[in-house]
Amino acid sequence: xxRIRKAEEERKMRAAAQFVVFPRTFLPFxxxxxxxxxxxxxxxxxxxxxxxxxxxxxASVDEKLLLFMEQLQILEEKRAAVNSLIEHGWFSMSKARYxxxxxxxxxxxxxxxxxxxxxxxVRSHDSGEVEFCTESGDDVRSxxxxxxxxxxxxxRNKPKDVVAEKEGGDEVGSEKATVKKNEQDPRxxxxxxxxxxxxxxxxxxxxxxxQAIELSAEVATLQTSVLKSRQELKDGLRQKQTRRTQRxxxxxxxxxxxxxxxxxxxxxxxxxxxxxxxxxSLHRC
Amino acid sequence: MAGRGKLIAxxxxxxxxxxxLLGGVGELNKNRKPNxxxxxKDTSITEIEETFKSFLARNDIGIILINQFIAxxxxxxxxxxxQSIPAVLEIPSKEHPYDAxxxxxxxxxxxxxxxxxxx
Numbered sequence: 001x002x003r004i005r006k007a008e009e010e011r012k013m014r015a016a017a018q019f020v021v022f023p024r025t026f027l028p029f030x031x032x033x034x035x036x037x038x039x040x041x042x043x044x045x046x047x048x049x050x051x052x053x054x055x056x057x058x059a060s061v062d063e064k065l066l067l068f069m070e071q072l073q074i075l076e077e078k079r080a081a082v083n084s085l086i087e088h089g090w091f092s093m094s095k096a097r098y099x100x101x102x103x104x105x106x107x108x109x110x111x112x113x114x115x116x117x118x119x120x121x122v123r124s125h126d127s128g129e130v131e132f133c134t135e136s137g138d139d140v141r142s143x144x145x146x147x148x149x150x151x152x153x154x155x156r157n158k159p160k161d162v163v164a165e166k167e168g169g170d171e172v173g174s175e176k177a178t179v180k181k182n183e184q185d186p187r188x189x190x191x192x193x194x195x196x197x198x199x200x201x202x203x204x205x206x207x208x209x210x211q212a213i214e215l216s217a218e219v220a221t222l223q224t225s226v227l228k229s230r231q232e233l234k235d236g237l238r239q240k241q242t243r244r245t246q247r248x249x250x251x252x253x254x255x256x257x258x259x260x261x262x263x264x265x266x267x268x269x270x271x272x273x274x275x276x277x278x279x280x281s282l283h284r285c
Numbered sequence: 286m287a288g289r290g291k292l293i294a295x296x297x298x299x300x301x302x303x304x305x306l307l308g309g310v311g312e313l314n315k316n317r318k319p320n321x322x323x324x325x326k327d328t329s330i331t332e333i334e335e336t337f338k339s340f341l342a343r344n345d346i347g348i349i350l351i352n353q354f355i356a357x358x359x360x361x362x363x364x365x366x367x368q369s370i371p372a373v374l375e376i377p378s379k380e381h382p383y384d385a386x387x388x389x390x391x392x393x394x395x396x397x398x399x400x401x402x403x404x
Contacts (some may be wrong), residue, residue, distance in 0.1 A: 117309030119290025
């Protein structure tokens with residue numbers, strides 16, 4: 001009797017699984033969701049609800065894994081780009097060293113007052129992701145600022161009265177200029193540490209390292225998102241594992257209870273007339 | 286401009302530090318403490334580790350760039366750093382090319398697929 005009931009239930013489960021699990025691959029998510037909702041009222045489909053839940057958790061874990069792999073791929077590409085930029089920078093620096101002299105581009109040339117020209121803005125999102133973005137100063141004076149500061153046409157033959165008026169002002173102006181020259185601007189372009197007229201290769205090295213700095217901020221952002229995705233994936237796997245063990249336990253309990261019921265059925269005298277007469281051993285038990 | 290954002294610190298050999306300082310990341314603060322360390326042949330591991338830890342403790346540093354061969358010397362300190370700020374980026378050096386299998390982040394990601402994670 002119990003065996004028949006069990007076989008019946010298994011058949012029902014298999015039939016329902018065809019409706020609940022397989023359409024997920026062919027139908028859009030919402031459609032399969034409605035199928036599940038329609039079948040909810042049927043008590044025989046409860047086991048299939050568990051199946052669909054497991055299927056959904058697997059799908060979410062798959063999505064997380066794909067995202068994780070995608071992020072890793074982008075990280076690898078960006079890292080390669082950063083590394084090649086750094087190598088290009090070193091090559092240009094070596095070329096500059098070759099033309100300027102070995103000791104002209106070294107740590108001894110650093111200025112005594114250094115101020116950063118690049119900074120990183122860190123934004124923490126609610127989802128736990130951290131975004132790094134660089135900002136560089138635009139007010140940096142370039143090395144090539146040679147020549148007149150005033151724009152437009154200059155008048156060389158000025159009237160005498162204007163020249164006399166300006167003489168007093170010029171003295172003050174020249175004093176200011178000397179003060180300015182003496183002051184060392186800490187925010188000056190680091191190229192000036194290595195001379196006024198630096199070779200082109202040093203400028204190329206600077207450009208390469210500036211790009212590398214911008215990319216390194218992106219790499220830092222990607223690194224944090226990779227770690228976050230990894231944690232999410234780990235949590236998803238753990239949840240899936242606990243659900244699976246729970247499911248196994250419940251099915252084991254069900255099986256045990258069914259077996260118990262089966263044994264009770266066999267022991268009861270009410271069902272004794274179902275047993276064939278040629279099985280005295282069962283009658284005895 | 287630079288006052289509001291965070292700094293990029295560099296621990297590396299002379300060429301790496303010079304390059305990134307050319308890029309404009311260098312700073313000497315009021316206490317004359319730099320945000321970079323030029324590692325030479327006679328620089329001790331203790332000094333590197335202390336500098337790394339001091340960079341971690343500073344609130345004004347957002348990213349730490351470190352040569353991978355130097356990171357190998359203080360691997361335990363780098364693996365112990367679990368916060369996302371400051372982010373630690375391992376970069377190649379002239380003598381030692383970048384090896385992804387040594388990178389702490391990629392090693393953590395690789396560890397994702399070990400047998401222990403599926404238990």
